[in-house]
Amino acid sequence: MLGKKILIIDDDKDSRKLISLLFTAEGAQVVTACDGLEGISKLHSHRPELIILDGMMPGASGFDVCKQIRKISDIPVIMLTALGQENNVINGLDAGADDYLSKPFNPEILLARARSVMRRSEHAYNNNALSSDYDDGHLRIDFEKHQVFIDNKHIKLTPLEYRLLVFLNENSGRVLSFAKILQNVWGAEYQGSDDYVHIYISHLRGKIEQDSKDPHYITSVRGVGYLFEKVGGSVVHDGKH
Numbered sequence: 001m002l003g004k005k006i007l008i009i010d011d012d013k014d015s016r017k018l019i020s021l022l023f024t025a026e027g028a029q030v031v032t033a034c035d036g037l038e039g040i041s042k043l044h045s046h047r048p049e050l051i052i053l054d055g056m057m058p059g060a061s062g063f064d065v066c067k068q069i070r071k072i073s074d075i076p077v078i079m080l081t082a083l084g085q086e087n088n089v090i091n092g093l094d095a096g097a098d099d100y101l102s103k104p105f106n107p108e109i110l111l112a113r114a115r116s117v118m119r120r121s122e123h124a125y126n127n128n129a130l131s132s133d134y135d136d137g138h139l140r141i142d143f144e145k146h147q148v149f150i151d152n153k154h155i156k157l158t159p160l161e162y163r164l165l166v167f168l169n170e171n172s173g174r175v176l177s178f179a180k181i182l183q184n185v186w187g188a189e190y191q192g193s194d195d196y197v198h199i200y201i202s203h204l205r206g207k208i209e210q211d212s213k214d215p216h217y218i219t220s221v222r223g224v225g226y227l228f229e230k231v232g233g234s235v236v237h238d239g240k241h
Helices: 013-024 036-046 062-072 086-094 107-126 159-170 178-186 194-208
Strands: 005-009 029-033 050-053 077-081 099-102 139-142 147-150 153-155 174-177 218-221 225-228
Touching (some): 029 036, 036 050, 050 107, 062 077, 062 086, 086 099, 147 194, 159 178, 159 225, 178 194, 178 225
Antiparallel strands (some): 174 225
């Protein structure tokens, strides 16, 4: 965390102070904003490596601010809010947030999640191990440019959705357990958080499948995990779950 630049967008003064102290103690450089407008301005002027974003603010909500951020940047965003109901979690992730924690939060968990989302972001752009694109005529993945196309039309994926798709593609034909997907896409800090996998798989299906209710690429293996099938591929059961 040493030297990392963190932007905190929260209308609550005490909350901003608490989160600022938490990250400052870890050696981070902290910038704060009290609303979405100021937050977007400081995103441009300070170029942070992580944003901690409150969900409930006067004027534009955190969900709206997150959508605005996603139009201009892929910077990691953690939404931190008192709204913990499942539909609000889904709304936060759907807005493009990389993670979502409810207040009151465990400081150690917030720090662990912050490290994890920043690490994922760095790896996403530094790892181009796949040399050739995937293209089956309907779905095309350009690994060098980190872009995905459906019927030659570019579709917008969040950084985490893209990372999930690439991991599934790399392991096509293998039944992947929830735990293995979490470990490789989210990190060890998310052990047991199977809901993240379900939510993001659902979003990904909605973007790449011709019929998300009858998926061709990403199929469920009841009680075990998920399987990504390339056109004309065969299924392998991976015993190392």
